[in-house]
Amino acid sequence: MADFPKKLEFKLLERSNSDALRELQAVSKKVDFVSNDYLGMARNEEVFHGAHKLLVERGIIQNGATGSRLLSGNGQLYMEAESILCDYYTAEAALIFNSGYDANIGFFASIPQRTDVVFYDEYIHASIRDGIQMGNAKSYKFKHNDFKDLVSVIDRQKSSNNPNTEYYVVTEAVFSMDGDSPDISGLVSICNDQNCRLVIDEAHLIRGLGNSQLDVTKTDAAKDVLFARIVTFGKAMGIQGAVILGSDQLKTYLVNFARSFVYTTALPPMSIAAIVLAHQISSSNQGKEHKKLLNRNIKCFNDEVSALGLQNIFIPSTSAIHCGIIPGNDIVKKTAATLQKHGFDIRPILAPTIPEGQERLRFCLHSYNTPHEIKEVLSILANAINREIHV
Numbered sequence: 339m340a341d342f343p344k345k346l347e348f349k350l351l352e353r354s355n356s357d358a359l360r361e362l363q364a365v366s367k368k369v370d371f372v373s374n375d376y377l378g379m380a381r382n383e384e385v386f387h388g389a390h391k392l393l394v395e396r397g398i399i400q401n402g403a404t405g406s407r408l409l410s411g412n413g414q415l416y417m418e419a420e421s422i423l424c425d426y427y428t429a430e431a432a433l434i435f436n437s438g439y440d441a442n443i444g445f446f447a448s449i450p451q452r453t454d455v456v457f458y459d460e461y462i463h464a465s466i467r468d469g470i471q472m473g474n475a476k477s478y479k480f481k482h483n484d485f486k487d488l489v490s491v492i493d494r495q496k497s498s499n500n501p502n503t504e505y506y507v508v509t510e511a512v513f514s515m516d517g518d519s520p521d522i523s524g525l526v527s528i529c530n531d532q533n534c535r536l537v538i539d540e541a542h543l544i545r546g547l548g549n550s551q552l553d554v555t556k557t558d559a560a561k562d563v564l565f566a567r568i569v570t571f572g573k574a575m576g577i578q579g580a581v582i583l584g585s586d587q588l589k590t591y592l593v594n595f596a597r598s599f600v601y602t603t604a605l606p607p608m609s610i611a612a613i614v615l616a617h618q619i620s621s622s623n624q625g626k627e628h629k630k631l632l633n634r635n636i637k638c639f640n641d642e643v644s645a646l647g648l649q650n651i652f653i654p655s656t657s658a659i660h661c662g663i664i665p666g667n668d669i670v671k672k673t674a675a676t677l678q679k680h681g682f683d684i685r686p687i688l689a690p691t692i693p694e695g696q697e698r699l700r701f702c703l704h705s706y707n708t709p710h711e712i713k714e715v716l717s718i719l720a721n722a723i724n725r726e727i728h729v
């Protein structure tokens with residue numbers, strides 16, 4: 339085997355020295371506060387068996403897509419699934435990608451052009467940053483959820499650009515590393531005032547939790563500015579893949595220019611059948627029941643954080659993602675290890691994934707967590723914090 343280059347070895351050593359070396363761990367049997375399977379859909383038997391039944395009934399006895407959607411991979415089920423997604427998400431057109439990562443790099447590398455400008459929230463997901471970097475447009479960040487800052491960043495750029503410039507504003511409906519959300523209708527009104535096109539990554543938005551203010555399609559004024567939404571299926575839907583929602587023209591453009599769509603084998607029919615079933619179950623009575631349980635757990639978590647006086651650590655959130663800031667890779671890893679020792683699967687989020695000083699424990703809540711588990715894990719956390727960092 340060839341030598342591993344010294345300069346790469348050095349980079350690994352640097353990671354290790356800063357306590358930030360990423361390592362693969364086997365999936366644990368601990369209480370799940372880490373997965374994105376917010377509604378338990380990844381293990382849902384109706385989705386599993388229903389997807390299989392759908393394929394058998396259609397005579398689709400096929401393991402792989404056999405090629406890109408532009409060649410041999412575009413089975414009838416793909417088009418049906420996209421039509422179902424248009425109805426479910428209230429969109430004119432839908433284009434399925436193999437993952438949210440692929441969707442974001444495909445979109446941001448191909449849509450904003452050389453003379454265009456993208457304004458992005460500083461906490462935007464890595465896949466969006468990567469996509470922007472692959473493209474030719476200029477990009478500027480604004481402070482997290484800070485619209486005053488957004489307007490001043492826009493004003494600064496607008497004075498220096500040519501009249502052909504298109505402006506895009508991109509944010510997340512629920513931030514993956516903070517669990518908080520922007521004021522969507524405020525953002526819509528800024529985009530209207532400033533003539534910007536709005537793009538929203540809805541990866542962590544779970545519809546039906548009483549959070550309709552986060553669904554941009556419910557804001558009337560959005561119709562003139564909403565350009566695209568990216569929804570991923572690996573989180574609350576419990577499966578795999580993603581969709582970009584927008585106009586028919588946007589879809590045609592992406593089919594032609596989004597390289598992560600064009601130059602890859604399409605998702606297998608099993609995944610497409612699972613996408614259909616997961617959306618059916620999610621809007622069924624069973625899906626509503628899971629959402630009710632998740633809402634109960636979110637409330638229980640927030641009540642317990644207050645009861646234990648941990649509000650100064652946790653970022654306020656009414657989503658399924660709750661983050662406790664414990665600065666320093668070393669200390670946050672130690673605190674996570676304490677919780678792990680007690681049987682709870684909670685992972686530390688370390689720098690450089692997030693900025694130094696913002697290291698955190700990220701709790702993902704699920705419909706299948708129990709109030710008892712939530713109370714216990716937070717009580718152990720409160721004790722560990724008192725012992726280890728004396729806040």
Ligand SMILES: Cc1ncc(COP(=O)(O)O)c(C=O)c1O
Pocket residue numbers: 437438439440442463465510514539541542570571572579580
């Ligand atoms: C906000 C956001 N967008 C996109 C992605 C990528 O989605 P996927 O896991 O389907 O590649 C993620 C996943 O972590 C995410 O959190």
